[in-house]
Amino acid sequence: MIPPLNRQHDAYIQHTIDMKTKPQGALGKLETLAHQLVSILSQGMSRAQLEAEKPAIVQPQMMIFAGDHGIAAEGVSIAPSEVTGQMVANFATGGAAINVLCAQLGWQLSVIDCGILTAPAPELGIVSQRLGHITRPLHIEPALSEAQLDQGLLYGQEAVQTALDSGSNVFALGEMGIGNTTAAAAIFSALSGLTGAETVGRGTGVSAEVVEKKQQLIDQALLLHGDALDDPREVLRRLGGFEICQMVGAMLEIARAQKVILVDGFIATAAAMLACRIEPVSQDYMVFAHCSGEQGHRRMLNELNAEPLLDLNMRLGEGSGAAMALPLCQSALAFYYQMASFESAAVTQVVDTHE
Ligand SMILES: Cc1cc2ncn([C@H]3O[C@H](COP(=O)(O)O)[C@@H](O)[C@H]3O)c2cc1C
Numbered sequence: 001m002i003p004p005l006n007r008q009h010d011a012y013i014q015h016t017i018d019m020k021t022k023p024q025g026a027l028g029k030l031e032t033l034a035h036q037l038v039s040i041l042s043q044g045m046s047r048a049q050l051e052a053e054k055p056a057i058v059q060p061q062m063m064i065f066a067g068d069h070g071i072a073a074e075g076v077s078i079a080p081s082e083v084t085g086q087m088v089a090n091f092a093t094g095g096a097a098i099n100v101l102c103a104q105l106g107w108q109l110s111v112i113d114c115g116i117l118t119a120p121a122p123e124l125g126i127v128s129q130r131l132g133h134i135t136r137p138l139h140i141e142p143a144l145s146e147a148q149l150d151q152g153l154l155y156g157q158e159a160v161q162t163a164l165d166s167g168s169n170v171f172a173l174g175e176m177g178i179g180n181t182t183a184a185a186a187i188f189s190a191l192s193g194l195t196g197a198e199t200v201g202r203g204t205g206v207s208a209e210v211v212e213k214k215q216q217l218i219d220q221a222l223l224l225h226g227d228a229l230d231d232p233r234e235v236l237r238r239l240g241g242f243e244i245c246q247m248v249g250a251m252l253e254i255a256r257a258q259k260v261i262l263v264d265g266f267i268a269t270a271a272a273m274l275a276c277r278i279e280p281v282s283q284d285y286m287v288f289a290h291c292s293g294e295q296g297h298r299r300m301l302n303e304l305n306a307e308p309l310l311d312l313n314m315r316l317g318e319g320s321g322a323a324m325a326l327p328l329c330q331s332a333l334a335f336y337y338q339m340a341s342f343e344s345a346a347v348t349q350v351v352d353t354h355e
């Protein structure tokens, strides 16, 4: 059971925001972000504790989950499956986009091999939580076995434990897995009732013909798996991937611990949708970092009633969009704790006449 966010401080938090020396609402999404962050970070605290302790972001943790996809053999990506493992090695040696962003912005980074074609060399320091080499092609049979689903959810939980134990309270989950925009679009279709044509996009940048092929494979998968897709766990097992499965397990565990989840792009949001279908209150702990350039992501966010913080036309994955939202979270908390109030600064309070 995931505890819903205790809203006991809600009115106080909103009042604090409204009494800052600014027109009401003038800090826009930073205000709703501050409200959600303070609310999550002050769980279990009295109002006096919240005022005294000013809970801040501690050791923000980025975790990249990597897995290979059987569907990639259909040529749904610009790259072959081998690139998943090669990029994992690149993450380990610090050369990928996500390494640069994490180093610049202050994220701790860990990489988890959830099952890629070639296991990385042990000296690379990648966490090994392998469920196999590659998933089965989702348009022909369930991508994961029942045992892999259960083990994957458990591995995901375990992956976040060390960081939780050492005090991390903001997490972002990234992914690497050639072919996984096809899996994510299939998951989105299954959960929303939309056709493949409405959920697919260009992923790494495939041609219009390949996009059409992705649609057909998804529609074929929806037909094949049929009514089994009424159950979100079965959607994950049949259409997901080793990395998506562990991301769902990790998200549920972070929500259970009442910490912040910064949700990345199209694939991470598919995992978030699954977590929300399995345990709806987990959404209380999710901050939607950005709207990806992947077609379908905006629609996915709408389905969740989620308002993304950023819209940078990024379409990379790896957790890169989520990484970019950390400074916004820091700014939101900074204004909440550090700005003067009308009273403390002796500024005449302005009354908002807008709707
Ligand atoms: C070099 C390279 C680096 C990446 N980093 C993330 N992705 C992204 O692209 C993949 C999903 O797109 P698709 O479904 O079209 O394969 C995922 O691995 C995702 O993380 C990459 C893809 C490539 C080629």
Ligand SMILES: O=C(O)c1cccnc1
Binding pocket: 181, 202, 203, 204, 264, 265, 266, 267, 268, 292, 293, 294, 297, 314, 315, 316, 317, 318
């Ligand atoms: O939005 C994403 O996460 C994404 C989009 C394209 C390719 N890889 C990831």
